[in-house]
Each structure stands twice: as C-alpha cells, then as structure tokens.
Amino acid sequence: MVNERMKELGSRRSVIRELFEYGKLRKQEIGEENVFDFSLGNPSVPAPDAVRERLVELLQESDPVKLHGYTSAQGDLGVRQSIADYLNRTYGADLRADCFYLTAGAAASLTVSLTAILNPGDEVILLAPFFPEYRVFVERTGAKVIPVPCGAPDFQPDLQALEDAITKRTRAVLVNSPNNPTGAVLTAGNAKGLSEILRRGSERIGEPIYLIADEPYRELVYGDTEVPYLPNDYENTVVCYSFSKSISLPGERIGYVMVSPRAKDFSDLYAAVCGAGRALGFVCAPTLFQYLIPSVLGMTADLSVYDTNRRLLLESLTAYGFSVVPPKGAFYLFVKAPDGDACAFCERAKAEELLLVPSEDFGCDGYVRISYCVTTEQVERSLPAFQRLARSYGLG
Amino acid sequence: MVNERMKELGSRRSVIRELFEYGKLRKQEIGEENVFDFSLGNPSVPAPDAVRERLVELLQESDPVKLHGYTSAQGDLGVRQSIADYLNRTYGADLRADCFYLTAGAAASLTVSLTAILNPGDEVILLAPFFPEYRVFVERTGAKVIPVPCGAPDFQPDLQALEDAITKRTRAVLVNSPNNPTGAVLTAGNAKGLSEILRRGSERIGEPIYLIADEPYRELVYGDTEVPYLPNDYENTVVCYSFSKSISLPGERIGYVMVSPRAKDFSDLYAAVCGAGRALGFVCAPTLFQYLIPSVLGMTADLSVYDTNRRLLLESLTAYGFSVVPPKGAFYLFVKAPDGDACAFCERAKAEELLLVPSEDFGCDGYVRISYCVTTEQVERSLPAFQRLARSYGLG
Numbered sequence: 001m002v003n004e005r006m007k008e009l010g011s012r013r014s015v016i017r018e019l020f021e022y023g024k025l026r027k028q029e030i031g032e033e034n035v036f037d038f039s040l041g042n043p044s045v046p047a048p049d050a051v052r053e054r055l056v057e058l059l060q061e062s063d064p065v066k067l068h069g070y071t072s073a074q075g076d077l078g079v080r081q082s083i084a085d086y087l088n089r090t091y092g093a094d095l096r097a098d099c100f101y102l103t104a105g106a107a108a109s110l111t112v113s114l115t116a117i118l119n120p121g122d123e124v125i126l127l128a129p130f131f132p133e134y135r136v137f138v139e140r141t142g143a144k145v146i147p148v149p150c151g152a153p154d155f156q157p158d159l160q161a162l163e164d165a166i167t168k169r170t171r172a173v174l175v176n177s178p179n180n181p182t183g184a185v186l187t188a189g190n191a192k193g194l195s196e197i198l199r200r201g202s203e204r205i206g207e208p209i210y211l212i213a214d215e216p217y218r219e220l221v222y223g224d225t226e227v228p229y230l231p232n233d234y235e236n237t238v239v240c241y242s243f244s245k246s247i248s249l250p251g252e253r254i255g256y257v258m259v260s261p262r263a264k265d266f267s268d269l270y271a272a273v274c275g276a277g278r279a280l281g282f283v284c285a286p287t288l289f290q291y292l293i294p295s296v297l298g299m300t301a302d303l304s305v306y307d308t309n310r311r312l313l314l315e316s317l318t319a320y321g322f323s324v325v326p327p328k329g330a331f332y333l334f335v336k337a338p339d340g341d342a343c344a345f346c347e348r349a350k351a352e353e354l355l356l357v358p359s360e361d362f363g364c365d366g367y368v369r370i371s372y373c374v375t376t377e378q379v380e381r382s383l384p385a386f387q388r389l390a391r392s393y394g395l396g
Numbered sequence: 397m398v399n400e401r402m403k404e405l406g407s408r409r410s411v412i413r414e415l416f417e418y419g420k421l422r423k424q425e426i427g428e429e430n431v432f433d434f435s436l437g438n439p440s441v442p443a444p445d446a447v448r449e450r451l452v453e454l455l456q457e458s459d460p461v462k463l464h465g466y467t468s469a470q471g472d473l474g475v476r477q478s479i480a481d482y483l484n485r486t487y488g489a490d491l492r493a494d495c496f497y498l499t500a501g502a503a504a505s506l507t508v509s510l511t512a513i514l515n516p517g518d519e520v521i522l523l524a525p526f527f528p529e530y531r532v533f534v535e536r537t538g539a540k541v542i543p544v545p546c547g548a549p550d551f552q553p554d555l556q557a558l559e560d561a562i563t564k565r566t567r568a569v570l571v572n573s574p575n576n577p578t579g580a581v582l583t584a585g586n587a588k589g590l591s592e593i594l595r596r597g598s599e600r601i602g603e604p605i606y607l608i609a610d611e612p613y614r615e616l617v618y619g620d621t622e623v624p625y626l627p628n629d630y631e632n633t634v635v636c637y638s639f640s641k642s643i644s645l646p647g648e649r650i651g652y653v654m655v656s657p658r659a660k661d662f663s664d665l666y667a668a669v670c671g672a673g674r675a676l677g678f679v680c681a682p683t684l685f686q687y688l689i690p691s692v693l694g695m696t697a698d699l700s701v702y703d704t705n706r707r708l709l710l711e712s713l714t715a716y717g718f719s720v721v722p723p724k725g726a727f728y729l730f731v732k733a734p735d736g737d738a739c740a741f742c743e744r745a746k747a748e749e750l751l752l753v754p755s756e757d758f759g760c761d762g763y764v765r766i767s768y769c770v771t772t773e774q775v776e777r778s779l780p781a782f783q784r785l786a787r788s789y790g791l792g
Contacts, residue, residue, distance in 0.1 A: 001603060001661050002668040006512050010671030017469070046460040056452055064442040068645045073413070104500050104649065104678070111677030116402050133674075140675040207397060249464045251683030253500065253649075265397045272398040275406030278529075279536040281507030282500070286682045287647030 014132055015361045016040060023355050030353070036382035038370040039355045041180060041331065043248040045301045045373075051247060054295045058288060067291065071284045074274055075102030075256070082294035083256065090298065091229040099261050101273045102285035104253035106216045106242035111137050111280060113212055113238050113257050114172070116272035118143040122171040127157050128363035129334070131180045131214075135363075143171070147363045155184035155325060155334070159193045166201040172210040173198060177227060178217040181362050181369035182334040183327020185221060191228035198234055208236045208264040215239055216255070219246040219300045221329040222307055235262035238269070243293070245330075248301040254289040306331045309372040309379045320387050321395030331373040334359070338393040340366045348392060352385040410528055411757045412436060419751050426749070432778035434766045435751045437576060437727065439644040441697045441769075447643060450691045454684060463687065467680045470670055471498025471652070478690035479652065486694065487625040495657050497669045498681035500649035502612045502638030507533050507676060509608055509634050509653055510568070512668035514539040519565040523553050524759035525730070527576050527610075531759075539567070543759045551580035551721060551730070555589045562597040568606040569594060573623060574613040577758050577765035578730040579723020581617060587624035594630055604632045604660040611635055612651070615642040615696045617725040618703055631658035634665070639689070641726075644697040650685040702727045705768040705775045716783050717791025729766040730755070734789040736762045744788060748781040 013021065019039040027035045058067060074080070080097040087093045103109045110133075118124070120142030126134055128147040138145050148165050150157050162173070175194070177186040186194070194211070202209045213230045218241070221227060231237040242255030259270045277283075284290075313333050317324050323336040335356075337345035342358035345368055349356045359367035372379060390396045409417065415435040423431045454463060470476070476493040483489045499505045506529075514520070516538030522530055524543040534541050544561050546553050558569070571590070573582040582590070590607070598605045609626045614637070617623060627633040638651030655666045673679075680686075709729050713720050719732040731752075733741035738754035741764055745752045755763035768775060786792045 002513055002665050003511065003515055003672070006668040006671035006675060007664050008671065009674050010512075010667035010669065014674075021468075040466070042466050044461060047464055052455050052460065055455055059448050059451055059455075064448065065440060065644065067647075068443055069647050070436070070438050071647060072417075104682070107677035107679045109677075111675075115399065116406075117398055119399055136675055137677060248461065251464050251466050251680055251686075253679060253682050268403050269398050271406035272402040273406065275402035275404065276399070278405050278410075279402060279507075279532055280676050281503035281505075281533060283503045283649065284647055286500070286649050286685070288684075289682070290647075 009136060016132070016357050019355050019357060026353070035353050035355065036378060036385060037355045038372065038374065039357055041245070041371050041373060042250055043245055043301065043373050044375060045248055045303065045305055047248040048296070048299055048301055050299060051249070051292065051296060054292055055288065058291055062291070068287055071287055071290060073277060073284055075100065075285055076290050079290050079293050082297060086297040091232060093229065093231060094261060095258065096261060098270070099259050101257045101270070101277060102290055103255050103257055103277070104282055104285055105244060105255045106214060106240055107133065107137070108253065108282060109240035109242065109255050109257045110134070110212070110214060111140070112273055112276045112282065113240055114138055114141055114143070115276035115280060116269065117171055117210055121169060123167060123169040125162065125165050125170060125173040126363065127175060129181055129359055129367070130174070130363050131176060132361035134174060149364065150184070153325060155179065155182040156187060156190050157194065159190065159197055162194070163197045163201065166205070166209065168205050170201065170205065170209050172212050174212045174214060175230070176214045178220060178329025180217065180330055181332045181357070181359065182325050183330045183332050184325070185225050185227055185328040188226070188228050191230060191233050195234035198236070202236065210263070211237045213237055213239045216242040216245045217330040220303060220306065220331060222310060222327070225328040227329065231258070231260040235260055236264055243296070246300050247296055249289070252286065252289050254285055254293070305376055306373060308376050309374070312376065312379050313370065313372055316383050317386060319396070320390035322390060331371060333370040333372055334367050335370060337366050337368060338395060342366050342368055349389055352389050354382060354385050354389065405532060412528070412753050415751050415753060422749070431749050431751065432774060432781060433751045434768065434770065435753055437641070437767050437769060438646055439641055439697065439769050440771060441644055441699065441701055443644040444692070444695055444697055446695060447645070447688065447692060450688055451684065454687055458687070464683055467683055467686060469673060469680055471496065471681055472686050475686050475689050478693060482693040487628060489625065489627060490657060491654065492657060494666070495655050497653045497666070497673060498686055499651050499653055499673065500678055500681055501640060501651045502610060502636055503529065503533070504649065504678060505636035505638065505651050505653045506530070506608070506610060507536070508669055508672045508678065509636055510534055510537055510539070511672035511676060512665065513567055513606055517565060518567040519563060521558065521561050521566060521569040522759065523571055525577050525755060525763070526570070526759050527572060528757040530570060545760065546580070549721060551575065551578040552583060552586050553590065555586065555593055558590070559593045559597065562601070562605065564601050566597065566601065566605050568608050570608045570610060571626070572610045574617060574725025576613065576726055577728045577753070577755065578721050579726045579728050580721070581621050581623055581724040584622070584624050587626060587629050591630035594632070598632065606659070607633045609633055609635045612638040612641045613726040616699060616702065616727060618706060618723070621724045623725065627654070627656040631656055632660055639692070642696045643692055645685070648682065648685050650681055650689070701772055702769060704772050705770065708772065708775050709766065709768055712779050713782060715792070716786035718786060727767060727769040729768055730763050731766060733762050733764060734791060738762050738764055745785055748785050750778060750781050750785065
C-alpha cells in the first residue's frame with residue numbers, strides 16, 4: 001500500500017527518539033525531576049542573547065517581503081560570502097560564496113550531499129561508532145554502509161582498516177569530528193593520514209573518494225583541543241555544518257554544505273548538491289535564520305555548563321568503577337557496559353530512572369551514550385543513581 | 397563521478413528559476429524599474445503585522461531553549477492540535493492532532509508524501525498544466541508521471557480522461573486547486589466526480605489511490621469562489637499545505653502534511669510520512685515558525701493587490717486581443733500564445749522586457765504564465781509593453 005521501508009522508518013523510531021518519548025511519558029508518571037534523561041543531543045543552554053537581539057532587529061527593521069521571501073536556492077549571496085570570509089579568516093581556507101549551499105540543518109546537509117554523490121550500489125565508509133541516522137541517510141539513496149571500527153581507548157580511526165575497506169565502489173567516507181557518540185576529535189596527524197589514504201585510494205580506483213565531514217560540534221571542544229579543518233588537508237572534501245549545537249538553535253534547521261573549491265569536478269559536484277536540494281524539496285534554507293548568520297559567525301552559546309558536566313560525570317563515574325572515554329568535544333560520554341551487554345545495561349539504568357542510549361545502533365557493541373547537555377543540577381542529582389547502578393555490577 | 401540526474405537538476409535550473417536569474421542580471425544592466433518580471437510566484441505583499449508582532453513576542457517572552465529546541469519529529473503537539481481545531485471549525489472536518497506532520501513548506505510536504513507512498517515503477521496522475529517541480533519530485537522516487545490534460549477555457553479536469561488513465565500501477569493523483577499556472581479552482585461538482593472516480597478506481601485495482609491535494613493557494617481566491625475541502629469528499633486524501641502564500645512567508649519554509657483519519661491504512665500511511673521525513677533529513681519543521689502558527693490560522697496578508705492586478709491585466713490583455721483564462725484563485729494568469737508557439741512568445745516578450753514563463757514545462761503547450769504577485773504600479777507600467785507585444789502579432 002505505502003512504501004514499506006518508509007513505514008518501517010516511521011513506525012520503528014530511532015532508539016534515541018524512542019527513549020526520548022519514553023522519557024516524556026515517564027516524567028508525566030513520576031514527575032519531571034525524578035527522571036534523568038540523558039537520551040537526546042538537545043542543547044540545554046540558551047542561544048546567546050545576541051541571537052534574540054538580532055532576530056528582533058531584523059524583524060523590526062527589515063522589509064518583510066525581503067526578510068521572509070525566497071532567496072536563491074543556494075542561499076543569499078551576501079550570507080554565503082560572510083561565511084566564506086569567516087572561514088578563510090579563521091582557518092586560512094580559500095573558500096568563495098559559490099562553494100556554499102545553505103540548508104535546513106546538518107541532517108539536510110547530509111541527505112543533500114549523499115544524494116548528490118551516490119548511486120545505488122555505491123559504498124560509503126562510516127567510522128564506527130557513528131550517529132545512527134547516517135545509515136538511514138546512506139541507505140535511502142540505495143548505497144551501502146561499510147563500517148570501519150575505531151577502537152578504545154581513544155576512538156581514533158584505524159587507518160589501515162580504513163584503507164583496506166576501500167573498493168572500486170567506494171564513493172565517500174563520512175567523518176564526524178568531534179564525534180557523536182564518543183566525543184573523540186580527529187588528531188592533526190590522523191587527519192593528514194586520512195587524507196593520504198583517500199588520495200591514494202582515489203588514485204587506485206580512478207575516481208575521487210569524497211570526504212564528507214559532518215561538523216555540527218566543531219566549536220564544542222574542551223581545553224586546548226583543536227579540530228583540524230579537513231578541507232585544508234584533503235581537496236575532495238564536503239563539509240556539512242549546522243548552527244544547531246554551537247549557538248543552541250537545533251529546532252530552527254539552519255546549516256550549510258560547503259564543497260571545497262579544490263574538489264575534483266567541483267562544478268559538477270556543486271551542481272549535484274543544488275540538484276539534490278531541489279529534488280528533495282528544500283527550496284531554500286529558512287530566510288530569517290539565513291539573515292541571522294552573518295552576526296553570529298564564530299559565536300557560541302555559553303558552553304561552560306557542558307564542560308562542568310563533563311568533568312563531574314567523568315570524575316564520578318570513574319570513581320564508581322565505570323570505564324569511561326574522556327571526551328575532547330561534543331556533549332556525549334561513552335561508557336563501557338561492565339559485562340559487555342549494552343542493552344541490559346540500559347535496562348538496568350532505566351530501573352534507576354537513568355535514560356542512556358545503547359551503542360548497537362551506533363555500529364559498535366558494548367557501550368552506552370550519556371548526553372550530558374542537561375543542567376548541572378540534573379547531573380548532580382543523578383549521581384546516586386549511577387552509583388547504585390555501579391554497585392549492582394559489583395563495581396567500585 | 398557524482399549522481400548524473402542530480403547534476404542535471406542542478407545545472408539545468410527550472411525554466412522559472414532560469415528566467416528569474418536572467419531577470420536579476422537584466423535589472424542590473426538596465427535598471428530594476430525597466431524590467432517587468434512576472435516570472436516567480438514570490439508574494440509581493442508583506443506578511444500581516446501580526447506575524448512580526450507575534451514573532452517578537454515569542455522571542456522576548458519564551459524560554460529560548462524551548463523556542464529554538466527540537467520538537468517531536470511530527471511537530472509540536474499543541475500546534476498540531478490548533479491546526480486540527482481550526483480546520484474542523486472551518487470545514488466541518490474530523491481531524492486530530494495526530495493526522496498532521498509539520499514540514500518545511502509545501503515542496504517538503506510533497507516530497508515527504510510522495511516518498512511515503514511510492515515505489516519505483518508506480519504511476520502518479522498529474523492534472524496538466526501542473527507546477528513543473530511535481531515531475532522532479534515524483535521521478536526522484538523512481539515513479540512515473542502520467543499527465544492528464546485539463547482543457548481550455550476553464551481548465552477543469554476531464555474526468556473521463558482521468559478515469560481512463562488509471563492502471564494497476566496508479567498510486568496517487570496530485571491535484572492543485574487553486575491551480576498554478578491557470579488559477580482554476582476545482583468546482584464542488586468536479587470534486588465529487590473526482591472522488592467517485594478514485595473510489596471506483598481503488599476498488600477496481602484493489603489498492604487505495606491516494607489523492608494528494610497541494611493547497612498553498614487555498615486562501616487566495618477571488619469573488620465568491622469556494623475551494624472544496626477535498627478530505628470531506630474523499631477518504632484517501634493527503635493535504636500538502638504551506639503558509640508561504642497566504643501570509644507571505646515563502647522563504648521561511650513552514651507547512652504541513654495532513655493525512656485524512658479516514659484514509660485506508662491510516663496508521664501505515666502516517667507512519668510512512670514520518671519515515672519519509674526522517675529519511676529525507678527534515679528532523680522537524682523550523683520551531684519559531686511552528687510556534688507562530690496558532691496565532692495566524694485563518695489570517696491572510698492583504699491580498700487585495702492581487703485582485704487589483706488580476707482585474708487590470710485581465711481587462712487590458714483582453715482589450716489588446718489576447719486570449720486569457722480568468723483566474724478564480726492564486727496569482728497567475730494563463731495567456732494563449734497567439735500563434736500557438738509559447739517559447740517564441742516568451743522570447744518576443746523578453747525583447748519588450750516582459751519576463752513570462754512558457755507553458756511547456758507545465759505539461760501543456762501554447763500558453764505563457766504571468767505571475768502577477770508584483771506591485772500594481774509595475775503592472776500599470778508594463779501595459780504599454782503588452783500592447784506592443786499584441787500589435788507585433790497583429791492583434792487588437
């Protein structure tokens with residue numbers, strides 16, 4: 001009757017969404033304050049005041065016909081130029097306005113880029129663990145996911161395994177740094193190593209292998225961590241960016257695809273990105289938020305709460321006896337299931353009203369993800385539950 | 397290297413977009429006021445003041461974490477309930493919040509609905525003339541477009557031809573009333589006739605044929621024209637709606653899919669709509685504009701300028717000797733090419749700095765579309781050019 005695959009995707013929500021919806025119901029049952037919901041990557045800090053101020057200013061001072069009108073499909077030219085200028089200034093890049101295609105957020109950036117590049121039967125290498133929707137986005141195009149595991153303790157890519165996974169059908173490698181769910185950030189050395197492998201691979205198969213860099217967490221890093229700007233290392237790079245996490249606007253759906261001007265067949269690839277946006281029904285990115293962009297480039301919400309939560313959880317969970325991967329960026333903590341069974345671990349956590357996401361759907365067994373983009377007070381109040389959970393495994 | 401079809405869609409812009417971009421350049425060359433750009437359906441009247449007021453209020457008084465945060469994928473529950481209540485009140489419908497899936501505008505509503513319903517090889521009947529992107533959206537799913545012509549002078553559907561076009565592979569009929577490009581509005585009698593045919597057809601082939609009603613122009617009607625609410629006539633209806641045209645927010649990308657609660661396999665179909673939104677990367681509709689909806693339901697921008705333009709063009713072009721279809725709704729005028737050659741007509745119009753869209757891409761030969769969503773002053777100043785154009789054909 002209907003498309004079976006779509007029905008399945010709509011009926012079987014992602015594990016994350018499922019847990020989030022469970023949490024909503026559970027909060028109604030036992031009170032909001034008694035459920036420790038670490039399921040969703042929904043920023044808990046408000047957008048900077050400058051966002052509200054600029055939006056109000058735009059609404060009060062702009063011609064509404066222009067402010068809310070269609071832009072070119074690829075986005076307003078001035079806005080795209082401002083992003084290029086900012087990135088050139090910040091990373092010494094060589095980008096132009098016409099490298100950018102503004103989108104309705106990172107998920108849209110990914111579906112547009114993948115649709116632009118892929119044909120049925122093609123292969124996309126994902127570094128595991130990876131955000132589970134990557135699989136949905138890749139498979140919708142008829143292409144195939146090839147997972148390449150990143151190992152504990154630092155979850156850096158295994159470059160040899162990556163090179164071995166390249167075949168004649170490899171069209172793209174998707175990298176997410178800082179990473180959801182581990183918080184790992186690709187090191188400068190590994191960024192270079194990755195580029196060399198992709199360059200060699202492209203040469204070997206006679207076709208460019210595109211590096212798709214999904215970067216919504218670029219600005220969310222701790223200490224002196226630096227996130228390599230991949231287009232500077234590798235020419236065939238497509239960056240998928242979103243303003244969701246850095247300035248706490250996840251629901252507003254605003255981001256971009258950046259096609260490196262040094263990519264092989266740049267103009268074909270950029271045209272295909274525009275064509276994919278058109279075919280998928282995006283028309284143009286939401287205009288009010290397009291016009292917001294120039295004034296918020298380089299700005300972040302107050303991210304210090306994430307750092308506080310990170311330290312608190314890292315210290316406490318380690319003290320309770322859990323084995324934890326110290327995150328360098330993003331707002332996720334990846335915790336090893338003490339007996340290796342992530343699903344059982346999550347069920348036991350649920351009994352303590354802790355909502356954690358098991359790692360299976362991330363393409364990696366035996367871990368759980370804690371999204372610590374919540375208030376510090378919530379983290380503090382959750383600690384006894386984590387301690388009880390540890391004890392139930394005989395830890396600590 | 398890249399997906400060839402996407403490259404083609406991105407390199408070969410739609411005829412409408414192509415003309416719009418030509419217009420932008422031409423305005424730079426000879427001055428904005430000297431180009432009469434009737435190419436794009438971009439509303440020329442501002443959004444109602446209430447839109448700005450409510451947006452500012454939301455920004456100043458709401459918690460930004462909630463205001464800009466993710467909603468459920470199908471949209472905020474309260475917002476969906478308010479739309480259901482409004483439609484039930486207005487059309488005596490029987491809709492619930494869970495019939496609605498909020499989207500990033502009408503194009504998104506269409507790609508989501510089509511992706512939910514179609515499999516490769518399926519057939520979708522389009523009543524021609526139709527908005528050219530329908531073809532792009534249908535073909536992206538691997539399904540096939542079956543055009544059924546609507547004839548002059550009133551461009552109502554030929555119900556017999558429609559019935560004859562139904563085959564075992566027919567999964568949907570897409571109807572756009574008020575129509576882009578003709579301005580025709582389906583009569584109550586034809587809405588009932590259409591329903592009977594679809595009911596008979598569904599029975600004959602043993603599968604529901606879905607009626608997809610694309611309704612961004614619902615509120616844009618002239619005189620005492622009434623637009624039948626198709627879910628009241630036919631159970632297997634999916635409405636694709638957008639707030640773009642009625643309240644002049646085309647760039648903001650906000651609309652919905654409504655699945656009739658009486659549709660066969662309602663829950664499968666609704667699940668498939670949610671699944672399609674997920675697979676295409678929509679995540680959720682832009683949240684600030686979701687929260688705007690309850691306060692603008694039933695509201696329209698000041699549409700009187702469109703009516704003034706319509707009368708002025710209808711009267712003048714008829715007087716100059718053109719054969720014109722009087723529009724009942726939307727803001728398009730469909731004009732017959734005097735010698736039947738629409739492309740030649742558009743080229744000749746271009747020489748007079750009149751930008752009109754030829755009808756070929758609308759699945760119908762021999763007409764041009766005038767988008768009269770411009771200022772009345774622009775229409776007035778364009779009339780001598782139309783008159784010269786008429787004379788060049790020996791009319792008047």
